[in-house]
Amino acid sequence: MDALILAVLEDAPLHGYAIIEALQERSGGTLNVPTGTVYPALRRLERTGFLASEWATVGGRKRRTYRLTASGAGHLAGERTAWGEFVRTIGGVLQPRTES
Amino acid sequence: MDALILAVLEDAPLHGYAIIEALQERSGGTLNVPTGTVYPALRRLERTGFLASEWATVGGRKRRTYRLTASGAGHLAGERTAWGEFVRTIGGVLQPRTES
DNA sequence: GTCTACATATAGAGAGTCTACATACAATGA
């Protein structure tokens, strides 16, 4: 989850609600992330220093806009590598053994 | 985790300890699953009906050998499909956007 | 006699996700 959020914030800063929409769009509607997952995750990522946030008011609505920090970008790079290794490992174990 | 266990039991029935070794072997040593993960998982899978077990004594040591049920095999097939979709979805979101 | 490998199992901590709820403003439509 954390890596996904960092990934959508890589291109441009977004607020929580927009992040949820971005995740849905990028996944072709597959990913349906509830607010109870995203908002705690954002706070967690900010506390860790991977994100920074600012309040803004747009059209009478308050938004908390998050942006990726340098630290967060570095972490994202590591997560991408780890994801690739993870997929290879799990895929290798899950793969059916041919009997011959 | 559950799918990984089902996968290693697809070829032949194994007992808990052997499952841990099989997971390590298949992953090239990457996967190091502690007993506190495997044994509860095995009981869970048996309770669900995906596995069945029998006690055996080999060389003075007691073994509980688990085998895949038909239900478990069906579940494994579904999990493999789900894994593929999951990888595509996450990979798609995680993938860096080229700016052009 | 002690250490390592084999073998199973549980208790409790920790972390993350989900459901459900609470709040509030804007815009649309009946």
Place this chain on the structure above:
DNA sequence: TCATTGTATGTAGACTCTCTATATGTAGAC
């Protein structure tokens, strides 16, 4: 005018899974 839908943030509590640590016991090697 009032209800509904969409935008927007957030928390509480339940739930599930994984991990660490611990407990127990046998077999074989040194």
